[in-house]
Amino acid sequence: MESQPDAVSPNSAATPDGAAGSGGSSGPSSRLPELVLVVSGAGATDGEFYIQPNLSIGRNPSNTVVLEQSGIERIHAVVRRDGQGGLMLATMEGADPPQVSGVKQTVIPLRSGVEFTL
Numbered sequence: 001m002e003s004q005p006d007a008v009s010p011n012s013a014a015t016p017d018g019a020a021g022s023g024g025s026s027g028p029s030s031r032l033p034e035l036v037l038v039v040s041g042a043g044a045t046d047g048e049f050y051i052q053p054n055l056s057i058g059r060n061p062s063n064t065v066v067l068e069q070s071g072i073e074r075i076h077a078v079v080r081r082d083g084q085g086g087l088m089l090a091t092m093e094g095a096d097p098p099q100v101s102g103v104k105q106t107v108i109p110l111r112s113g114v115e116f117t118l
């Protein structure tokens with residue numbers, strides 16, 4: 001049986017008390033955009049995670065978001081500051097870049113509504 005790729009979508013935080021969804025990490029810094037990473041798909045532990053610098057995605061259990069799917073590296077991508085007050089997802093060297101609208105991108109600016117697939 002073929003598995004679907006994991007879909008990951010940053011969305012604006014929607015909870016009135018700022019609490020993260022199941023599996024989430026601590027709340028976002030007040031100086032950064034409040035974005036939530038929504039993870040779903042085969043080989044993924046579904047959940048919501050506040051996007052903040054150093055959030056990591058990969059197969060290693062020490063990552064913030066663990067994806068157990070072929071083609072995902074031990075540490076696949078990490079959230080970094082973009083130098084302009086925002087955040088970006090940076091693909092680690094050697095990892096297959098995520099796709100946004102079918103186009104592979106090694107760096108993805110993160111803002112509400114952006115969807116990417118690993």
